[in-house]
Amino acid sequence: MAIPVEMPKMSDTMEEGVLVAWLAEEGDAVSAGDVIAQVETDKATMDLEVYDDGVLLKKVIGEGDAVPIGGLIAVLGSEGESADSVLASYSGDGAPASGDSGSDSSSTPEAAPSESADAAPEGYGHRPDESAPQTTAASGADDGGRVKASPLARRMAQEAGIELSGVSGSGPEGRVVKRDVEAAMSGSGAAQAAPQPVAVPQPVAPATAPEAPSAPKPQVASGGVTDARISQMRKTIARRLAQSKFTAPHFYLTVDVDMTEAMDFRQRLNGMTAERGLAKISFNDLVTKACASALRRHPAVNSSWMEEEGVIRQHGDVNVAIAVAMPDGLITPVVRNADQKGLADIAAETRDLATRAKDRKLDPSEWEGSTFTTSNLGMFGIREFTAIINPPNACILAIGGIQDVPVVKDGAVVPGKQMTITLSCDHRVVDGASGAEFLGDVKAFLETPSMMLL
Amino acid sequence: MPELQYREALRDAMSEEMRRDENVFLLGEEVAEYDGAYKVSQGMLDEFGADRIIDTPISENGFAGLAIGASMLGLRPIVEFMTWNFTFVCFDQIVSNAAKMRYMSGGQLNVPVVFRGGNGGAGQLGATHSNSVEALYSNVPGLKIVAPSNPDDAKGLLKAAIRDDDPVLFLESELMFGMKGEVSADDDYIIPIGEARTGREGDDVTIVAHSKMYHIAMEAAEELAKQGVEAHVIDPRTLRPFPITPVVESVKKTNRLVIVDESQPYGGIASEVGFRIQQRCFDHLDAPVERVTAPDVPAPYAKNLIEAWMPSVDDTIAAVKRTLYMD
Secondary structure (H helix, E strand, O other): OOEEEEOOOOOOOOOEEEEEEEOOOOOOEEOOOOEEEEEEOOOOEEEEEOOOOEEEEEEOOOOOOEEEOOOEEEEEEOOOOOOHHHHHHEOOOOOEOOOOOOOOHHHOOOOOOOHHHOOOOOOOOOOOOOOOOOOOOOOOEOOOOOEOEOHHHHHHHHHHOOOHHHOOOOOHHHOEOHHHHHHHHOOOOOOOOOOOOOOOOOOOOOOOOOOOOOOOOOEEOOOOOEEOOOOHHHHHHHHHHHHHHHHOOEEEEEEEEEOHHHHHHHHHHHHHHHHHOOOOOOHHHHHHHHHHHHHHHOOOOOEEEEOOOOEEEEOOOOOEEEOEEEOOEEEOOEEOOHHHOOHHHHHHHHHHHHHHHHOOOOOHHHOOOOOEEEEEOHHHOOOOOOOOOOOOOOEEEEEEEEEEEEEEEOOEEEEEEEEEEEEEEEOOOOOHHHHHHHHHHHHHHHHOHHHHHO | OOEEEHHHHHHHHHHHHHHHOOOEEEEEOOOOOOOOOOOOOOOHHHHHOOOOEEEOOOOHHHHHHHHHHHHHOOOEEEEEEEEHHHHHHHHHHHHHHHOOHHHHOOOOOOOOOEEEEEOOOOOOOOHHHOOOOHHHHHOOOOOEEEOOOOHHHHHHHHHHHHHOOOOEEEEEOOOOOOOEEEOOOOOOOOOOOOOOEEEEOOOOEEEEEOOHHHHHHHHHHHHHHHOOOOEEEEEOOEEEOOOHHHHHHHHHHHOOEEEEEOOOOOOOHHHHHHHHHHHHOHHHOOOOOEEEEOOOOOOOOOHHHHHHHOOOHHHHHHHHHHHOOOO
């Protein structure tokens, strides 16, 4: 019995994964839990484990190929078995071509005709069956990752090596139909064609089929420009941040924070942490703690705009995400329940998360579920900036570096240590006054850090 | 070619075959003295006499059985039913005897009989006189079923039916008897049973329709052409055996199919054609197969209701647009 290995959903923002490297060869014996490949998601490179024992019969995709969630990556089975049965049941889009178990019918309002109603007209005749699915605009892929497509569209996509899940369907409930595949083949559709080995003896690749993306190494194209394939991470950044910036009405509040006391406070603490073998506390850790303490007092800021549910959701936990730069993007690992953690714990956790984020070793659970985000560019000499809200948060705090500035105290100009922070607020959730009160508390906590102990 | 009414084409077919073969004769209610309830057998009594053009009492079970028995002994009867609605009285004769005799006699007996008459709705006839029987009889192995849409096909197919050694059910329509068209004058004009005809060429959608519904389909196709949709219209002409191959070939081009069929939807001709097409053209379908049929209720009597009940040009256009995702 040949077993398909499908692209798992490794994070809640992932839509497709790129197979970066095969770690097993066809013919290798594998057992449940073995890592057979590495997969690049939008956030990290992760290990692809198998859940069954057997022999790797076939690598269905090559290194550098992208596959949607649920798409076929490999086939396992017993020694000498043919992979054809599995290949045949995947129609080029990773969706099983047969065996629709009906479990995906939540979006298909097909009223099963009840036997007891046999005497009643069944909506037959020359008016459209009332029991037939109604036309609604929706994505062709349902929650189960199954792509709705006409049989013809499936065959055309398979022959052209087009990834059906990347084709937007114009039929009822987003069904992908012939014209959509034609549009994708001519490159005018919203299709991101990925090469798909097809289970036919001679895959036909029409001249119009988009070129297969090669491994993600820069290619020098004619004209002396350098093209690098857009990585999964960049795609996600582009999509999410554009969505945030263009749909969430941002407004910005900026305050200057006197960091004199915070600097003393940190110095004293780090004297103690060194003795106790605890992690060194950074200014950023102080900001994380200050934000978390303020968030606990301002549930309106610790909230999300839930458009589809028609609610503004206040979160019970305070989970502060910290933007971490990576060579080709950024990631926002989360310090959970930061309001309930001490500075040493926050420092240790943040350091660990940041280190592993840079090495792309984070688990998706570690970057999901934030209720607020901070972004610090102080180390780059940035004095102040505005950040784009990280959905589904309502706010993000942009932190500048600490500057030596003259300040006026008791009528005299004295040297001061000042940090400028800017809060970006989603006006759908947070109003000017509530944002200002929150930011005032953050400032107060940072200017008198011992307040955070109350 | 002369232009004849559908009824005249039927009469010519019968008369030519009766001149050619003395074993052919016609029986039914009002076929002789009255020239046929719908004037199909006009002049035939004068030409062939009362031995071969036989008026019967109102007794379908009797005269259908008589014809079946006569055919088993070498005659070639043509039975005219005033309408196919009345054949339910002799359903047993047709289904149990005519259809099965060749099989049950191990091929020793055959039943070269033709049953013909008006089928389907024809205005305000009420529920019991508006049945379309094609699906009922198509369900029975052993019967051939023909339903021509025009005078020329009517002549060629009726002659083929009379010459056929198996029972043939010939479905006409009261609404088509007066329809005129050019008809071949050839005494040996035969259209083989089981061959479809192309009404018009088109690459966008395939429409299959027989008998009266063929005209609905053609009208719909003309209207669709004005909107840029070229329909390929196929008139199967024969419902059993059904000429599925041309439909398959067309659907492979158009990727869509609409079947217009006046009979009821449940287990109807449209269901059979739709089933076979999904079987043979699964990978070629870009949309679910659509059918345009009478609704799943008895035919109403009221004028406005029967008009709404009948499959229409608008219904057909709407179904085509659904297959093209144009709605």
